[in-house]
Amino acid sequence: MALRLADLEVGRRFEEVVVDDLSRTRVVMYAGASGDFQPLHSDEPYARASGFPGTFAHGMLTMGLAAKVLTHTFGADRLLRYRARFLATVWPGDTLRAIATVRALDAAQRRAEFSIEVVDDAGACVMRGEASVRVAP
Amino acid sequence: MRRFSFCVEPGAVRRFARALGDDDPDYAQGRAVPPTFVQSADHDDPDYDRRPRSGEKWYGSAREARNGPMPGAGDSASGFHAEQEFEYHRPLRVGERLEVTVREGRHWHKQGRRGGRLRFSETISEFRDAQGELVVSARFVGVGTEREVR
Numbered sequence: 276m277a278l279r280l281a282d283l284e285v286g287r288r289f290e291e292v293v294v295d296d297l298s299r300t301r302v303v304m305y306a307g308a309s310g311d312f313q314p315l316h317s318d319e320p321y322a323r324a325s326g327f328p329g330t331f332a333h334g335m336l337t338m339g340l341a342a343k344v345l346t347h348t349f350g351a352d353r354l355l356r357y358r359a360r361f362l363a364t365v366w367p368g369d370t371l372r373a374i375a376t377v378r379a380l381d382a383a384q385r386r387a388e389f390s391i392e393v394v395d396d397a398g399a400c401v402m403r404g405e406a407s408v409r410v411a412p
Numbered sequence: 413m414r415r416f417s418f419c420v421e422p423g424a425v426r427r428f429a430r431a432l433g434d435d436d437p438d439y440a441q442g443r444a445v446p447p448t449f450v451q452s453a454d455h456d457d458p459d460y461d462r463r464p465r466s467g468e469k470w471y472g473s474a475r476e477a478r479n480g481p482m483p484g485a486g487d488s489a490s491g492f493h494a495e496q497e498f499e500y501h502r503p504l505r506v507g508e509r510l511e512v513t514v515r516e517g518r519h520w521h522k523q524g525r526r527g528g529r530l531r532f533s534e535t536i537s538e539f540r541d542a543q544g545e546l547v548v549s550a551r552f553v554g555v556g557t558e559r560e561v562r
Contacts, residue, residue: 286474293433293532294433299469301431304427304430304431305431305432307427307431308424308428308431308450308452308453309428309431309451309455310451310452310453310454310455310462310463311451311454311462312462312463312464312472313462313482314470314471314472314473315482318472318473320473320477320478321472321473321478321479323476323477324473324477324478333490333493335448335451335493335496336431336432336491336516338448339428339431339432339446339447339448339451339497340432340433342432342435342446342448343432343449345447346434346436346446346447347436349438350438350488351438351439351443351444351445351446351453351515352444352503353446353465354447354498355499355500356496356497356498356500357447357448357497357500358495358497359491359494359497360494360495360497361492361494361495377450377496379517395536402453403456407526
């Protein structure tokens with residue numbers, strides 16, 4: 276059951292572990308699904324020769340995973356706006372927790388504004404973002 | 413400016429959701445589309461440079477560990493995705509066909525913390541339906557350093 280506006284207040288937080296022990300295979304699945312075959316994300320010899328310890332996740336994989344904290348709470352197709360800044364590299368083996376916090380509510384528009392943070396299991400913030408959600412009446 | 417068509421195919425939606433480990437039945441049953449799904453329009457962009465194309469040498473490893481720099485990196489030592497934004501004017505519908513335009517946006521520079529000048533560039537994609545109405549706008553911001561900072 277999707278949450279409604281009356282269930283929300285500024286400061287309320289929603290959290291979800293959006294990936295646990297990120298596998299290289301999931302990164303490859305994302306490359307195939309999204310069409311982004313940049314070899315840094317799937318090609319270990321290329322990544323090493325480019326100066327990285329190995330392959331790493333697409334920023335867009337993190338952004339896609341993080342959206343789950345909102346869509347699972349409010350329903351798919353409720354987003355009006357979604358923005359992300361990528362702050363740190365996400366590596367295979369990482370566990371990511373997405374935290375969405377209500378920053379503002381507009382009852383007339385049924386609109387809730389969220390800040391979003393994605394933290395890895397070492398506590399580093401790998402993505403920061405914002406989203407606007409049209410909440411169910 | 414590039415233009416191409418992009419169909420919101422039910423199988424592609426299912427596979428995209430699966431790649432995100434998202435079991436929401438709305439995606440599997442074609443009732444909704446994950447918020448970042450439009451990113452997969454890159455599959456339909458004929459000029460997209462992040463997939464191997466027939467008759468062109470791929471820049472990833474094959475016989476050699478590294479076959480070349482990423483195209484489009486220009487004079488920068490590296491190019492990364494710094495920021496992404498989507499604006500949804502209405503929800504996408506599974507099965508609909510959208511016309512996509514991709515154009516360059518602003519460019520700007522910033523001094524990096526670890527040395528080197530950071531060069532930011534924006535790419536704007538717009539997805540319109542058969543009536544010409546805007547469905548999704550997307551803003552990609554890439555960043556490159558003008559000298560190696562690692």
